[in-house]
Amino acid sequence: MSLLLLGLYGLPLTIGIYWGAKMLYQRLPKVYLSPLLITPLLIVVLLTQAGGSYEAYHEGAQWISKLLQPATIAFAVPLYKNFQTLKKHAAEIIVSVLTGSMFAIISSALLAKWLHLSSDLATSLIPRSITTPIAMDVSAVIGGVPNMTAVFVILTGILGAMIGPSIMRIFHIKGDIARGVLFGTSAHGTGTSKAFEFNSLSGTISSISMIVAALFTLGVAPLMVSFLQ
Structure with a gap:
């Protein structure tokens, strides 16, 4: 061709x-x-x-x-529609997302060390649990390979969407808030699509969880690079 x-x-x-x-x-x-x-x-x-x-x-x-970056702005629509619910549960959502994001970053760093990945691959793996456009930007800032980061992000999202329902059954997670935080924090965009399959509120919570996780990782990821060196 x-x-x-x-x-x-x-x-x-x-x-x-x-x-x-x-x-x-x-x-x-x-x-x-x-x-x-x-x-x-x-x-x-x-x-x-x-x-x-x-x-x-x-x-x-x-x-x-x-178009990935401007498309992210569209998440503002469900956020606006469910603003009162988000405001009511803001503390629980933020604490849960920050805890999950920190675990994701630390586990990525430990996995990179365990697999003896090269410096480029290790730093590319760090932002794997956030939405693709932001993850690629973070990867470029910390010295990773944005295209490899995109691959890790997609794999993480698909895996999270696959095992998410099983996690909900095992731990009896039935609330829309908890369900949204689970998918948004662990599986970003793919998880958010899965969360919207349940209902609008779960998808909205997943959206805000994904955004908070991305902002948190944006600030913390550069600090983790020194741990990998």
């Missing part, structure tokens, strides 16, 4: 595959059929089989990445 064709069709190819994967997920709502998992896997297979390069594909599909 020529570089020109990859550049021209990268964006519609990605949108088409995602749309098809989403339709499949709506019929069979299994986490392993999530569009966030199916779409990149199919694109990798297509690029590999067609002999194309990621750089050429990215030329056409880069607008999707650029």
Whole structure:
């Protein structure tokens, strides 16, 4: 496949595959059929089989990445609609999210040391538990590889969405607030999508939890780099 064709069709190819994967997920709502998992896997297979390069594909599909940051602003809508509930439970949400975020950062650092990862991979792993656009920015600041961080973020989100329901059953988590904090803190955007499948309030709490976790990690992640060195 020529570089020109990859550049021209990268964006519609990605949108088409995602749309098809989403339709499949709506019929069979299994986490392993999530569009966030199916779409990149199919694109990798297509690029590999067609002999194309990621750089050429990215030329056409880069607008999707650029739209991630402004898309995050859309979370303000459910936050506004559920403001009174958020205000009432603000203390519990903040304490829970900060605790979960700290555990995520520390566990990432310990995992990197245990696996003897290189410095680049270790720092790329640190912000794995926050939403992709912010995680990539944090990764760039602390000396990681943003593209690798995006991979870690997606894997973390999918894993969190997969085991989240089991965690809720084991620990008898039934409240919308607790459910939202669980998914938003541990599985960011993917978890938030899963939380919205339960109800709007769970999704909203997950949204704010994801944002708080991202802001906290943004401040703490640079401090953890020294621990890895």
